[in-house]
Amino acid sequence: MKATIKDVAKLADVSISTVSRVMNNPELVARDKRDKILEAIERLHYTPNALARGLIHKRTRTLGVLIPDISNLFYAELIRGMEDAAHEGGNNLMICNTVNDQSRRLSSLKVMSEKQIDGIVFTSEPVLPECYAVFRQLNLPIVLAATHSLEYDLPSVRINEEQAAFDAAQYLIRKGHTRIAMITGSMSDPISGFPRIQGFLRSLHHYGLELDPERCLEYGNYRFEDSYEAMRRLHGKFPGMTAVFASGDERALACISYCHEHGIKVPEEISVIGFDNTRMSGMSYPRLTTIAQPLYQMGREAILKLDRLINGEPLDQLRTCMDHRIVERQSVLDLTV
Amino acid sequence: MKATIKDVAKLADVSISTVSRVMNNPELVARDKRDKILEAIERLHYTPNALARGLIHKRTRTLGVLIPDISNLFYAELIRGMEDAAHEGGNNLMICNTVNDQSRRLSSLKVMSEKQIDGIVFTSEPVLPECYAVFRQLNLPIVLAATHSLEYDLPSVRINEEQAAFDAAQYLIRKGHTRIAMITGSMSDPISGFPRIQGFLRSLHHYGLELDPERCLEYGNYRFEDSYEAMRRLHGKFPGMTAVFASGDERALACISYCHEHGIKVPEEISVIGFDNTRMSGMSYPRLTTIAQPLYQMGREAILKLDRLINGEPLDQLRTCMDHRIVERQSVLDLTV
DNA sequence: CTGAAAGCGCTTACAG
DNA sequence: CTGAAAGCGCTTACAG
Numbered sequence: 001m002k003a004t005i006k007d008v009a010k011l012a013d014v015s016i017s018t019v020s021r022v023m024n025n026p027e028l029v030a031r032d033k034r035d036k037i038l039e040a041i042e043r044l045h046y047t048p049n050a051l052a053r054g055l056i057h058k059r060t061r062t063l064g065v066l067i068p069d070i071s072n073l074f075y076a077e078l079i080r081g082m083e084d085a086a087h088e089g090g091n092n093l094m095i096c097n098t099v100n101d102q103s104r105r106l107s108s109l110k111v112m113s114e115k116q117i118d119g120i121v122f123t124s125e126p127v128l129p130e131c132y133a134v135f136r137q138l139n140l141p142i143v144l145a146a147t148h149s150l151e152y153d154l155p156s157v158r159i160n161e162e163q164a165a166f167d168a169a170q171y172l173i174r175k176g177h178t179r180i181a182m183i184t185g186s187m188s189d190p191i192s193g194f195p196r197i198q199g200f201l202r203s204l205h206h207y208g209l210e211l212d213p214e215r216c217l218e219y220g221n222y223r224f225e226d227s228y229e230a231m232r233r234l235h236g237k238f239p240g241m242t243a244v245f246a247s248g249d250e251r252a253l254a255c256i257s258y259c260h261e262h263g264i265k266v267p268e269e270i271s272v273i274g275f276d277n278t279r280m281s282g283m284s285y286p287r288l289t290t291i292a293q294p295l296y297q298m299g300r301e302a303i304l305k306l307d308r309l310i311n312g313e314p315l316d317q318l319r320t321c322m323d324h325r326i327v328e329r330q331s332v333l334d335l336t337v
Numbered sequence: 338m339k340a341t342i343k344d345v346a347k348l349a350d351v352s353i354s355t356v357s358r359v360m361n362n363p364e365l366v367a368r369d370k371r372d373k374i375l376e377a378i379e380r381l382h383y384t385p386n387a388l389a390r391g392l393i394h395k396r397t398r399t400l401g402v403l404i405p406d407i408s409n410l411f412y413a414e415l416i417r418g419m420e421d422a423a424h425e426g427g428n429n430l431m432i433c434n435t436v437n438d439q440s441r442r443l444s445s446l447k448v449m450s451e452k453q454i455d456g457i458v459f460t461s462e463p464v465l466p467e468c469y470a471v472f473r474q475l476n477l478p479i480v481l482a483a484t485h486s487l488e489y490d491l492p493s494v495r496i497n498e499e500q501a502a503f504d505a506a507q508y509l510i511r512k513g514h515t516r517i518a519m520i521t522g523s524m525s526d527p528i529s530g531f532p533r534i535q536g537f538l539r540s541l542h543h544y545g546l547e548l549d550p551e552r553c554l555e556y557g558n559y560r561f562e563d564s565y566e567a568m569r570r571l572h573g574k575f576p577g578m579t580a581v582f583a584s585g586d587e588r589a590l591a592c593i594s595y596c597h598e599h600g601i602k603v604p605e606e607i608s609v610i611g612f613d614n615t616r617m618s619g620m621s622y623p624r625l626t627t628i629a630q631p632l633y634q635m636g637r638e639a640i641l642k643l644d645r646l647i648n649g650e651p652l653d654q655l656r657t658c659m660d661h662r663i664v665e666r667q668s669v670l671d672l673t674v
Numbered sequence: 675c676t677g678a679a680a681g682c683g684c685t686t687a688c689a690g
Numbered sequence: 691c692t693g694a695a696a697g698c699g700c701t702t703a704c705a706g
Contacts, residue, residue, distance in 0.1 A: 002476070004699060015677045020701055030675055045474050050451040051388045051397070052699035055682045060388070062452070071413030071616060079407060083434055092448055095432050097420055111429055114387040115399070137382050139339070224620050253620045260622035279408060283561050283590045285597035285622065341683060352693045357685055367691055389683035392698045 003044035012040040062092045064112035064120045070097045073278040081299020119306045141309035145302035157301040157320045164324040165199030176335025177243040181216045184247040227254035243271040249278045267333035286330035340381035349377040399429045401449035401457045407434045410615040418636020456643045478646035482639035494638045494657045501661040502536030513672025514580040518553045521584040564591035580608040586615045604670035623667035
C-alpha cells in the first residue's frame with residue numbers, strides 16, 4: 001500500500017498538519033521536526049496524493065489536449081511544444097485522440113471535465129456550434145491551436161492560412177510556373193480548406209493567371225491514399241500542368257509517389273510544394289519544398305496562453321497569428337533559368 | 338462554478354446519499370425521487386467529480402503510458418490499439434512522451450503515481466535496473482509493450498525480434514541476394530538492437546553466407562538523418578552490396594533517399610527491406626517491403642493484460658509473443674528470375 | 675511553532 | 691427506501 005500523510009505523521013511522531021507544512025511551507029516548521037519528517041518521508045517513499053490535493057485546491061495541474069489524429073506527424077511537433085511548456089509551468093498534459101470523430105470528441109471532453117482538468121487546448125479542427133455549447137457548459141479556459149474561430153471569442157494560436165497559401169502559389173509562379181494545380185481539403189473546412197483555396201486563387205488572380213477552378217482544384221482528405229487518387233484525377237483533367245500545391249506534406253508525398261509510379265519526373269516535369277514542414281518532408285525523393293508552420297512554437301504559445309487564462313491573467317491578444325515561411329528543398333523546378 | 342452533489346440534492350430536495358445512489362445504484366431509489374433527481378442532474382449539468390470518486394475507490398480508471406518519442410509513427414498505431422482497448426474497458430490513457438530521456442521517464446513515473454493511475458504500460462525501451470527499482474517502489478501493475486525483460490518477471494507483449502530479423506534476411510536471401518548489409522541500432526540495445534543483429538547473422542550463417550560483420554553492419558539511431566549517414570558509410574565500405582535490411586521503416590526510407598540522391602536505383606541496384614510496417618512504408622518510392630509488427634493488436638493486448646492485472650485476475654501467459662509477417666511491396670528485387 | 679477541526683466532493687455501511 | 695455519519699487523503703484558517 002502507498003504511504004499516506006498519516007503514516008508519515010505517525011513515524012515522525014507529529015500531527016499530519018505539520019507533515020503537510022513541510023511539504024508546502026517548510027520554513028514554518030522547526031528544524032528538528034522538519035528533519036525528522038523529511039526522514040520519514042524518505043523512508044516511506046511518501047508522495048502526496050494528487051487527488052486529495054486537487055480536491056482542495058480545485059486545481060489538478062493537468063491540461064487537456066484534443067488531437068484529431070495522433071498518427072499525423074503534424075501533431076508530433078505541436079505536442080512537443082505543448083509538453084515542454086506545460087512541464088515548465090508545472091503542468092501535465094492529458095492527450096485525447098479524437099480520431100476525427102465528433103462523438104469521441106464530446107466524450108473526451110466529458111471525461112476530461114470529470115477528471116477536473118484545469119483547461120483545454122483544442123487543435124486543428126473548426127469549432128462547431130455543438131462543441132462550443134459544450135465548451136460553455138464546461139466553463140473551462142480554452143485555447144485553440146492551429147485553428148481559430150471567428151464566430152466565437154476564443155483565444156487561438158495559428159498562422160495566416162490564406163496568406164500562406166498565397167505565398168505557396170506565389171513561390172511557384174515566381175519560379176515561372178503558370179499551369180498550377182492544388183490538392184486540398186474541402187471548401188467547407190473553414191480552417192485549412194477554404195482559406196487556403198482562397199489564398200491560392202487570389203495568388204493566381206494577382207498574377208493574372210486565370211485558371212478554371214474546376215480544372216485546377218482537387219479534393220480529398222489529408223491521408224496518402226486519398227491524395228494519391230486526387231493526383232490521379234488531376235493528372236487526368238489538367239494536361240500541361242507543371243506544378244501542384246499540396247495542402248499538407250502527406251498529400252505532397254502522395255503526389256510525388258503518383259508521379260514516380262507513372263514515370264513523371266519530379267520536379268523536371270511536375271513540381272510539388274507541400275504544407276506544414278513535418279519531419280516527413282525531409283524523407284522523400286526529391287526532398288520536399290514546403291510551407292513551414294512553427295508547430296513547436298505554436299504548441300508552446302497555446303499552453304502559455306492557457307496558463308495565463310487559468311491564472312486569471314489578461315491575454316495580450318486573443319488571436320495570435322504566427323509567421324510561416326517557405327523551406328526550399330528539391331521538389332520545385334525553377335523555370336526561369 | 339461546477340455543480341456538486343450538494344447542489345443536486347438541494348434542488349431535488351433529497352439527501353446527497355440518495356443522489357449518489359441514483360448515480361451508482363439507481364434501482365435502490367424510489368421512482369419519483371429518482372426522476373426528480375435525474376431532472377436536477379440534467380438541469381445543473383451535474384457530472385460527478387472523478388477526484389472525489391478516485392479518492393474513495395482508490396481507483397482512477399486512468400492508465401499511464403510511457404512512450405519514448407511520439408514523433409515516431411511506430412507509436413501511433415500502438416497508441417490507437419491501447420486507446421481503443423482502454424475505452425472499451427472504461428479506462429483512459431495518460432500518455433507521457435519521455436523523449437528518450439531517463440530523467441523525463443523517472444519524473445513522468447512520479448507524476449503518474451501521484452495522480453494515482455491504476456497501472457502502467459511501458460513501451461519499447463529496455464527496463465533498466467534504476468527503472469525497475471522505481472516500478473517496485475510504485476507497486477503498480479505494469480506491462481511492457483514492444484519490449485520485454487528477461488531479468489525481471491514483468492508481463493510483456495511483443496514479437497520475436499530475433500526471428501523477425503532472421504526472416505527479413507531470409508527473404509532477401511531467397512530472392513537471390515548474397516551481399517546483404519544491415520543498418521541497426523546499437524548492439525547494446527537488448528530489445529531491438531542485439532536480437533535483430535543476432536537474427537540477421539544467424540540467417541546469413543544458416544544459408545552459408547559468411548559475411549564480415551565489420552563490413553555488413555552499420556549503426557545509428559532510428560532517425561532519418563542518422564540512418565542516411567549510416568547508409569553512406571555502408572556504401573563506402575561494402576562494394577557490391579545488393580540489399581540492405583534496415584531495422585525500422587524510417588531507416589529504410591533514409592537508405593532509399595541516399596540511393597536516389599546518389600544515382601543508385603532501388604531496387605534494381607540495391608534492394609531495401611524495412612521493419613515495423615508503419616504508415617510511412619506506403620509513402621516511399623518504391624513502396625517499402627517490410628516486416629510488419631501487429632502494432633494495433635499489441636497495443637490492445639497490452640491494455641487487456643494490464644486490466645486483468647488491475648482486477649487481480651490471473652494472466653494466461655506472462656510474456657506474450659505475437660506474430661510478425663512480411664509485407665511485400667516494391668523495394669526488393671528478385672534476383673532469381 | 676504546532677495540533678485539532680473543518681472541509682474539498684463523493685461513497686457506503688448503518689440504522690430506521 | 692432514505693438520511694446521518696464516517697471516511698478517502700489532504701490543506702488551511704484558528705487557537706494556543
